[in-house]
Amino acid sequence: xxxxxxxxxxxxxxxDLQGLIITNPxxxxxxxxxxxxxxxxxxxxxxxxxxxxxxxxxVHSTLTLFDEIIVYDAHDxxxxxxxxxxxxxxxxxxxxxxxxxxxxxxxxxxxxxHNFIETEFIIEKQRMIKDEEEIHNLRKACEITxxxxxxxxxxxxxxxxxxxxxxxxxxxYKKRTDGLAFDTIVASGENTSKPHAVPTERKIQExxxxxxxxxxxxxxYCSDMTRTFFVGEVPEAIKPVYDLVLKNQKxxxxxxxxxxxxxxxxxxxxxDFKLYGYDLVHSLGHGVGMEIHEVPYMSHNSDTQxxxxxxxxxxxxxxxxxxxxxxxxxxxxxxKFGCINLTKSxxxxxxx
Amino acid sequence: xxxxxxxxxxxxxxxDLQGLIITNPxxxxxxxxxxxxxxxxxxxxxxxxxxxxxxxxxVHSTLTLFDEIIVYDAHDxxxxxxxxxxxxxxxxxxxxxxxxxxxxxxxxxxxxxHNFIETEFIIEKQRMIKDEEEIHNLRKACEITxxxxxxxxxxxxxxxxxxxxxxxxxxxYKKRTDGLAFDTIVASGENTSKPHAVPTERKIQExxxxxxxxxxxxxxYCSDMTRTFFVGEVPEAIKPVYDLVLKNQKxxxxxxxxxxxxxxxxxxxxxDFKLYGYDLVHSLGHGVGMEIHEVPYMSHNSDTQxxxxxxxxxxxxxxxxxxxxxxxxxxxxxxKFGCINLTKSxxxxxxx
Numbered sequence: 001x002x003x004x005x006x007x008x009x010x011x012x013x014x015x016d017l018q019g020l021i022i023t024n025p026x027x028x029x030x031x032x033x034x035x036x037x038x039x040x041x042x043x044x045x046x047x048x049x050x051x052x053x054x055x056x057x058x059v060h061s062t063l064t065l066f067d068e069i070i071v072y073d074a075h076d077x078x079x080x081x082x083x084x085x086x087x088x089x090x091x092x093x094x095x096x097x098x099x100x101x102x103x104x105x106x107x108x109x110x111x112x113x114h115n116f117i118e119t120e121f122i123i124e125k126q127r128m129i130k131d132e133e134e135i136h137n138l139r140k141a142c143e144i145t146x147x148x149x150x151x152x153x154x155x156x157x158x159x160x161x162x163x164x165x166x167x168x169x170x171x172x173y174k175k176r177t178d179g180l181a182f183d184t185i186v187a188s189g190e191n192t193s194k195p196h197a198v199p200t201e202r203k204i205q206e207x208x209x210x211x212x213x214x215x216x217x218x219x220x221y222c223s224d225m226t227r228t229f230f231v232g233e234v235p236e237a238i239k240p241v242y243d244l245v246l247k248n249q250k251x252x253x254x255x256x257x258x259x260x261x262x263x264x265x266x267x268x269x270x271x272d273f274k275l276y277g278y279d280l281v282h283s284l285g286h287g288v289g290m291e292i293h294e295v296p297y298m299s300h301n302s303d304t305q306x307x308x309x310x311x312x313x314x315x316x317x318x319x320x321x322x323x324x325x326x327x328x329x330x331x332x333x334x335x336k337f338g339c340i341n342l343t344k345s346x347x348x349x350x351x352x
Numbered sequence: 353x354x355x356x357x358x359x360x361x362x363x364x365x366x367x368d369l370q371g372l373i374i375t376n377p378x379x380x381x382x383x384x385x386x387x388x389x390x391x392x393x394x395x396x397x398x399x400x401x402x403x404x405x406x407x408x409x410x411v412h413s414t415l416t417l418f419d420e421i422i423v424y425d426a427h428d429x430x431x432x433x434x435x436x437x438x439x440x441x442x443x444x445x446x447x448x449x450x451x452x453x454x455x456x457x458x459x460x461x462x463x464x465x466h467n468f469i470e471t472e473f474i475i476e477k478q479r480m481i482k483d484e485e486e487i488h489n490l491r492k493a494c495e496i497t498x499x500x501x502x503x504x505x506x507x508x509x510x511x512x513x514x515x516x517x518x519x520x521x522x523x524x525y526k527k528r529t530d531g532l533a534f535d536t537i538v539a540s541g542e543n544t545s546k547p548h549a550v551p552t553e554r555k556i557q558e559x560x561x562x563x564x565x566x567x568x569x570x571x572x573y574c575s576d577m578t579r580t581f582f583v584g585e586v587p588e589a590i591k592p593v594y595d596l597v598l599k600n601q602k603x604x605x606x607x608x609x610x611x612x613x614x615x616x617x618x619x620x621x622x623x624d625f626k627l628y629g630y631d632l633v634h635s636l637g638h639g640v641g642m643e644i645h646e647v648p649y650m651s652h653n654s655d656t657q658x659x660x661x662x663x664x665x666x667x668x669x670x671x672x673x674x675x676x677x678x679x680x681x682x683x684x685x686x687x688k689f690g691c692i693n694l695t696k697s698x699x700x701x702x703x704x
Binding site: 036053054055057058094096097098099100101102103104105118167174193194195196197279281282321 | 388404405406407409410446448449450451452453454455456457470519526545546547548549633634673
């Protein structure tokens with residue numbers, strides 16, 4: 001059995017869970033490398049993956065004997081099989097955030113479960129701390145993102161549309177990685193005032209402000225970086241906002257370290273923005289791993305300690321509706337005494 | 353209020369629902385055109401969309417007065433507001449397949465709901481029957497898919513990899529549509545034996561068999577088509593299987609019409625495959641619309657009547673593990689007396 005699965009079984013024992021039903025496909029992939037549709041059961045003694053005939057071949061070619069995972073075609077699992085999987089289990093855990101209410105009811109009945117226990121992101125919390133191989137993949141994804149950004153700065157010319165630039169980024173990534181980690185944001189002019197802008201047919205103009213939020217996937221792991229930059233010159237009206245965002249991104253970045261509290265970090269930026277009459281309208285950051293957004297979330301609602309080898313973003317932004325917005329974002333690795341920027345593109349005024 | 357929303361309100365009345373919480377983003381988009389993260393509430397008298405600050409601007413620019421939808425920033429909704437939304441509602445519906453168990457519990461508490469009622473795909477069922485504009489978009493997506501397939505037949509040469517071909521399809525779509533409806537399947541040689549193959553670095557060889565399953569999106573609506581074809585010649589060993597799949601695809605297609613039962617249609621193909629020693633390992637088809645897979649599902653587990661202006665696939669396939677597979681799929685529109693193929697690419701032996 002692999003180390004991740006062994007860790008999870010120990011965790012289950014400490015929580016007095018004799019069984020566990022895992023329904024989040026990302027968690028299943030994390031534990032088993034299986035990328036398919038199915039559910040993963042940890043029973044008293046066995047690890048069981050139930051899928052359907054579409055995926056059986058593919059799943060078998062992913063697994064090795066070492067994995068100690070039994071694969072079933074759902075078609076061959078009888079009513080009695082389902083009832084026997086957790087036969088002597090007092091408590092069976094489930095992923096309450098990753099199972100629909102309808103499936104919850106179905107499983108309760110089908111598996112004849114005695115106590116069905118919410119597990120509160122048990123595996124997501126395990127995933128927060130990245131091992132060496134995971135860090136390697138994240139680092140690689142960030143490195144390619146830096147290269148891509150550098151390339152795209154030389155590519156952009158007035159007259160190009162936002163969509164065209166987004167496509168070029170996708171092309172770049174597709175040749176070198178597993179593809180996009182999320183839909184690229186390319187926003188220009190007043191579109192930058194929308195934090196989640198979708199690329200439009202708007203053409204880049206002289207003296208434009210441009211925000212690009214981009215990331216790719218390498219071996220299943222994501223990168224995430226945002227830069228706001230300028231065509232020809234930096235408009236005087238934007239400078240104070242850019243400076244304020246950058247100052248905060250750097251200041252708070254210095255506090256990203258093992259033991260730091262996510263709420264306090266967020267408050268730091270919020271307070272400074274407030275002093276100048278601005279709000280931090282979205283969260284300060286989020287974990288990055290197999291998912292582009294994962295725990296820990298960094299906002300005034302969260303209350304988590306950062307830990308060594310978490311990988312998270314640092315992305316303050318200010319948005320002035322109908323006018324413009326500025327966001328600066330890095331993906332960073334938390335260490336004992338600080339953090340390491342995995343995305344390393346320059347952050348002083350960038351003018352193309 | 354638009355016609356779709358009016359229809360839904362009438363349906364609610366007939367089910368004695370005084371309120372409804374809609375959490376499926378596709379259903380929200382269908383009813384409101386809003387593409388964002390949020391929830392949509394139908395209270396006694398109001399239509400309320402609750403989102404967060406990231407999307408407020410974008411949502412406001414989507415809606416018109418005619419929509420009669422009130423938009424809230426979740427940040428500004430108080431505990432009391434939540435408790436008041438469904439104050440005089442005896443029964444409030446929810447989407448049990450599109451809400452996590454955790455959210456179900458949270459909403460029950462937060463909205464102080466009296467009777468929380470499962471609505472059994474109420475909106476998905478409404479979405480099964482396409483209106484004129486939806487059919488127009490589906491038709492367009494299928495037309496471009498035919499053109500793309502035609503182009504790709506001339507593009508493929510021995511020595512190219514499956515990935516390269518999949519990328520070319522994506523490029524084609526991206527220039528002409530909203531992009532892919534799903535990850536394109538390009539499988540060659542023995543990879544065709546996996547119904548859900550992922551494109552690999554395998555190079556196309558002389559005398560190869562190739563299966564491509566492809567589709568794009570136009571104004572939010574999908575197309576879905578599969579063809580299996582050959583390089584240089586059709587191997588004698590494959591001909592009987594190809595012929596059997598094609599015969600069944602045509603025969604069952606003639607039975608696709610208003611009133612036909614999805615289970616019986618599936619059984620028709622299953623029985624004929626069985627006669628020759630083969631299984632139908634996946635379903636015969638599925639609805640196509642804003643989602644690439646939606647109700648009605650056509651399998652031996654389903655028991656639905658096809659209705660005029662449903663749009664569904666017809667996709668029998670035979671897969672011989674480790675050897676090869678053949679699937680032929682069209683997207684079709686159901687009419688009173690038959691069906692109209694929306695994808696029209698040829699289905700006799702295709703040799704490149």
